[in-house]
């Protein structure tokens with residue numbers, strides 16, 4: 001099977017996100033203009049650079065996280081884990097500007113160091129970021145598509161001490177969750193090592 005812009009009828013739903021899977025979840029913390037905390041998950045998300053550390057997320061339309069990251073110039077990422085899956089899901093509900101998803105999901109505000117953006121204190125790891133750019137994406141004809149990509153530079157890394165094992169962040173212990181297609185998620189439950197030819 002192959003197809004271009006028109007999906008064959010046999011595919012009931014668009015498999016795109018099931019193919020590009022698993023995707024890490026950017027659980028994005030911001031404050032609105034009045035300073036009210038905001039939290040939402042974004043799976044069009046990833047790390048995009050190592051030196052300096054940079055991450056990005058993309059929003060369908062100008063959602064609160066984008067507006068807040070743009071207007072206040074900062075945001076946080078919190079690692080979404082199996083233990084926090086329900087809270088992550090609660091925080092995805094569309095709510096009016098000024099609704100505090102931390103309260104709604106029963107989460108604690110972490111204390112940020114270099115920004116005023118809140119993160120999830122219960123999460124094993126979180127990143128404070130300064131917003132570098134907010135860009136509306138365009139399609140191949142150059143037309144704007146009402147999708148907004150936010151790029152940020154990490155300025156503080158928070159790790160809960162119990163997730164450091166032998167000098168490393170213990171990803172398996174944290175049990176991060178990731179998005180697949182449809183309503184499917186995956187959990188990191190094991191790791192395996194592959195030494196590079198040049199190592």
Ligand SMILES: Cc1cc2nc3c(=O)[nH]c(=O)nc-3n(C[C@H](O)[C@H](O)[C@H](O)COP(=O)(O)O)c2cc1C
Nearest residue numbers: 040041042043044058059060063064065092093094
């Ligand atoms: C796991 C998960 C991943 C999501 N990923 C995205 C995404 O990449 N882009 C997007 O626009 N919405 C995404 N959503 C929906 C947003 O989380 C939802 O619209 C939320 O209300 C946005 O919050 P905000 O307006 O406070 O930023 C996702 C929802 C879930 C549950």
